[in-house]
Amino acid sequence: xxxxxxxxxxxxxxxxxxxxxxxxxxxxxxxxxxxxxxxxxxxxxxxxxxxxxxxxxxxxxxxxxxxxxxxxxxxxxxxxxxxxxxxxxxxxxxxxxxxxxxxxxxxxxxxxxxxxxxxxxxxxxxxxxxxxxxxxxxxxxxxxxxxxxxxxxxxxxxxxxxxxxxxxxxxx
Numbered sequence: 366x367x368x369x370x371x372x373x374x375x376x377x378x379x380x381x382x383x384x385x386x387x388x389x390x391x392x393x394x395x396x397x398x399x400x401x402x403x404x405x406x407x408x409x410x411x412x413x414x415x416x417x418x419x420x421x422x423x424x425x426x427x428x429x430x431x432x433x434x435x436x437x438x439x440x441x442x443x444x445x446x447x448x449x450x451x452x453x454x455x456x457x458x459x460x461x462x463x464x465x466x467x468x469x470x471x472x473x474x475x476x477x478x479x480x481x482x483x484x485x486x487x488x489x490x491x492x493x494x495x496x497x498x499x500x501x502x503x504x505x506x507x508x509x510x511x512x513x514x515x516x517x518x519x520x521x522x523x524x525x526x527x528x529x530x531x532x533x534x535x536x537x
Contacts, residue, residue: 393464396457400450407446414439 417436423429 390464393457393460396453396460400453400457403446403450403453407443407450410439410443410446414443 421428
């Protein structure tokens with residue numbers, strides 16, 4: 366019975382832990398999807414930058430100031446995107462660290478609870494054994510008292526019969 370109880374309690378805590386990890390993993394997966402989207406945008410911007418470097422609208426096929434500024438603007442946009450990607454990657458790593466810490470904390474909590482339950486079960490088992498022993502002692506004392514009372518009643522009956530017999534013997 367106690368094994369079933371412990372198994373039930375352990376499964377309850379594991380289901381709770383699995384549900385918690387599932388929600389955290391959803392946030393983690395959403396963050397990963399966001400970063401992957403940002404990387405796709407960066408790749409597209411880099412393609413635009415590469416294309417702008419090959420544009421030569423000036424005389425004799427040379428680049429103009431406008432071409433160079435356009436390339437620099439795209440490059441600055443790529444740098445901003447890279448900075449955003451770094452920030453979002455830091456958040457992603459923080460999610461991972463948070464999930465790991467939470468999993469460790471939950472594991473310690475489950476272990477602590479299981480240890481507490483086992484200690485409580487042992488304590489209750491010891492109390493149950495003590496109560497059984499006390500009941501046996503009381504039952505033994507009650508049997509002794511019943512035996513004594515029965516012995517006294519029998520002794521009184523025997524004494525009464527002896528007195529009655531002695532009274533009838535004197536009359537004769």
